[in-house]
């Protein structure tokens with residue numbers, strides 16, 4: 001990269017926060033997707049809003065492709081930099097919780113705040129921030145907004161988009177755009193916050209978020225339903241939703257996941273089971289919670305659960321829930337490569353999707369473990385393989401194609417929460433149509449005329 005330009009970045013940010021050494025830049029060449037790394041030409045870490053705006057302006061004026069990076073935990077190649085003279089902007093120093101407003105139930109934060117640290121700070125003030133992606137101890141709130149992250153509580157409490165009240169972001173001129181407010185209602189102007197949700201770093205660079213908080217539930221009951229047949233577990237999911245009961249958590253883990261997760265976490269999971277459901281109901285009245293829990297338990301039994309284990313206390317529940325959050329790292333220990341997908345279907349189609357994933361595993365002779373937010377229809381079929389084995393990886397790619405085709409046939413979607421990034425951009429038109437791609441390209445061109453914001457991602 002041009003030495004004078006590097007000097008200009010140093011002038012804005014200070015030498016310490018402009019990384020030029022290859023060894024330093026290499027750390028920002030990849031994310032959690034199974035894709036080839038690319039080393040950026042320069043990595044910078046602004047420490048405040050003004051520095052962030054000046055960085056964006058200088059980079060854009062000089063034609064540098066810009067990738068904003070939270071913690072790099074996305075699974076779609078969303079922060080793999082562009083080839084050539086590209087810039088990675090880190091948000092790790094933009095990590096202040098600016099305000100937690102208890103009477104008005106909102107918080108104002110910078111985008112680099114770690115999700116679980118924010119949830120803990122909010123909880124210490126007697127409030128609740130529900131979105132809890134499995135990566136919450138590492139992921140940033142900015143990354144959560146840019147990917148509309150979900151979590152174990154998505155079924156009842158919704159996902160990140162349901163908590164974004166306002167956002168400030170820098171446009172390509174380095175101008176600060178403000179949208180939304182600290183009020184519950186706000187229809188001033190276009191819903192630019194809605195546009196920034198799932199924007200994957202392609203439309204602007206977030207500098208501040210206003211997030212909704214809610215009162216925490218007063219009562220809850222958590223249980224594990226054990227099955228000897230995975231189809232019966234998935235039928236139970238559809239039955240619970242069809243009975244109009246809304247647990248806050250309704251997760252599934254199949255036999256392969258149970259085996260690897262138990263080996264990794266020693267949480268006491270039933271490794272002999274074909275599948276388990278992790279279910280939690282909560283609410284403001286203990287009696288209502290008990291009634292819902294009873295209905296859920298009788299549906300589990302009716303649909304073939306062989307055993308139902310009730311968590312005796314929060315510690316027992318947290319141990320199992322934490323094991324579930326560790327499903328991906330546990331599976332990743334099994335083979336050199338872990339290809340995790342995110343196919344999502346209407347809830348009533350969960351049994352069909354689960355059956356098809358198992359059919360696809362047999363057809364392509366692959367080991368696929370399935371876990372996920374079953375109550376949201378969001379499954380994570382995870383293929384355990386070795387990318388270096390070309391013949392095996394060809395089967396993996398064919399299996400992934402078929403998983404997506406199946407999800408779309410079932411009126412589902414390519415991605416429930418992991419985003420499109422580089423990994424899935426080629427399938428976008430299959431789910432939508434040409435007019436949708438053209439409309440999105442026009443929007444992108446208007447907001448990023450030089451095509452520098454995370455080029456090569458999402459809409460290509």
Ligand SMILES: Cc1cc2nc3c(=O)[nH]c(=O)nc-3n(C[C@H](O)[C@H](O)[C@H](O)COP(=O)(O)OP(=O)(O)OC[C@H]3O[C@@H](n4cnc5c(N)ncnc54)[C@H](O)[C@@H]3O)c2cc1C
Nearest residue numbers: 070071072073074134135140142143146149150200201206
């Ligand atoms: C073990 C594991 C478990 C996971 N579990 C879940 C889960 O349960 N639910 C779920 O939804 N996801 C999950 N994920 C995926 C991932 O963690 C989430 O998508 C998370 O939101 C990414 O946050 P991040 O800070 O790592 O973002 P990054 O990966 O750094 O970035 C993601 C995207 O956000 C953009 N971005 C980041 N900050 C900004 C900003 N300030 N302005 C504009 N764009 C920005 C980036 O350019 C990129 O496109 C999991 C991942 C792993 C590895």
